[in-house]
Amino acid sequence: MHTKENSCCCSFDDCKLTTEWLLSMTRHRPKIAIVCGSGLGLLAETASNKQDVRYEDIPNFPVSTVPGHEGRLVFGHIKGKSCVFMQGRFHLYEGYSLCKVTFPVRIFKLMGVETIIVTNASGGLCQDFKVGDIMVIKDHINLPGFAGQHPLCGPNDERFGIRFPCMSDAYSKALRKLALDITTELGYSNFVHEGVYCMVSGPNFETIAEARMLQILGSDSVGMSTVPEVTVAKHCGLRVLGLSLITNKVSLDYSREEKVNHEEVLQISKMRAEMLKNVLITFIARCHQVETINTNYPNAV
Numbered sequence: 001m002h003t004k005e006n007s008c009c010c011s012f013d014d015c016k017l018t019t020e021w022l023l024s025m026t027r028h029r030p031k032i033a034i035v036c037g038s039g040l041g042l043l044a045e046t047a048s049n050k051q052d053v054r055y056e057d058i059p060n061f062p063v064s065t066v067p068g069h070e071g072r073l074v075f076g077h078i079k080g081k082s083c084v085f086m087q088g089r090f091h092l093y094e095g096y097s098l099c100k101v102t103f104p105v106r107i108f109k110l111m112g113v114e115t116i117i118v119t120n121a122s123g124g125l126c127q128d129f130k131v132g133d134i135m136v137i138k139d140h141i142n143l144p145g146f147a148g149q150h151p152l153c154g155p156n157d158e159r160f161g162i163r164f165p166c167m168s169d170a171y172s173k174a175l176r177k178l179a180l181d182i183t184t185e186l187g188y189s190n191f192v193h194e195g196v197y198c199m200v201s202g203p204n205f206e207t208i209a210e211a212r213m214l215q216i217l218g219s220d221s222v223g224m225s226t227v228p229e230v231t232v233a234k235h236c237g238l239r240v241l242g243l244s245l246i247t248n249k250v251s252l253d254y255s256r257e258e259k260v261n262h263e264e265v266l267q268i269s270k271m272r273a274e275m276l277k278n279v280l281i282t283f284i285a286r287c288h289q290v291e292t293i294n295t296n297y298p299n300a301v
């Protein structure tokens with residue numbers, strides 16, 4: 001956590017330096033950023049005029065350490081829209097501070113991004129969910145945040161956003177509706193739901209008692225990411241859509257024999273990434289038509 005003594009490793013100046021470096025490396029000027037969850041890096045494949053930048057080459061950027069997270073930014077066009085994909089995200093359990101985990105979100109903001117689409121792989125807690133379903137994230141529970149692991153703890157820099165941002169509409173209602181309409185048009189409605197995502201720090205998957213607790217708290221799915229990125233995105237006035245791929249059913253019953261593992265998560269992600277990609281392409285083509293109000297920044301796009 002940042003304190004006044006322990007100065008921020010991702011200050012406004014650090015963010016500016018990284019942004020200026022990236023803007024000097026590419027002619028792309030993305031308006032939409034897509035964070036690819038575990039095994040979902042191929043969401044970037046359909047982009048045209050692609051340009052890759054490896055995380056290790058970007059000043060101040062963390063590097064990816066998790067299998068299924070390639071570790072590069074991919075700039076490109078989808079249906080004529082300028083996009084940047086994060087092929088690989090950062091997680092708290094990798095040992096990164098939440099400031100580092102969310103550093104790319106602020107870089108996107110400074111680059112001129114207006115809309116961020118955050119994807120992830122998660123375990124289904126809602127009994128109606130099946131493996132391979134998509135959950136449009138309606139809301140989240142920031143469990144690490146309750147314990148002080150929060151990306152906005154520490155001195156607030158007003159150039160990014162206000163001290164006490166509203167989170168009751170973190171996931172834009174209008175963007176959620178557009179995503180749901182698109183899944184219906186594509187004939188996917190039988191395996192698409194809206195729901196509440198709960199973040200845990202990981203890296204272990206849940207015990208059965210923990211899973212039961214999360215379900216009682218109102219979580220429909222559980223994962224180890226997304227919430228810090230969305231919190232920082234909302235803080236700095238980005239429009240947010242969150243999509244979660246249900247890669248496994250979380251055990252809520254001591255008699256169940258199946259054991260979840262990361263390889264299975266990656267396998268299901270890769271199997272269903274095509275479906276998610278179809279939703280994303282149509283969404284990217286149409287999301288500029290949707291007007292949203294950010295209560296933290298009433299005049300923002």
Ligand SMILES: O=P(O)(O)O[C@@H]1C[C@H](O)[C@@H](CO)O1
Pocket residue numbers: 036037038039066089091119120121122202223224225226261262265266
């Ligand atoms: O980056 P995401 O949230 O998609 O990754 C999920 C959570 C863990 O990092 C990993 C577990 O298999 O997948």
Ligand SMILES: Nc1nc2[nH]cnc2c(=O)[nH]1
Pocket residue numbers: 121122123124200202204205206222223224247248249250260265
């Ligand atoms: N915490 C958690 N993260 C996941 N990511 C994918 N599946 C799961 C899961 O069951 N639990």
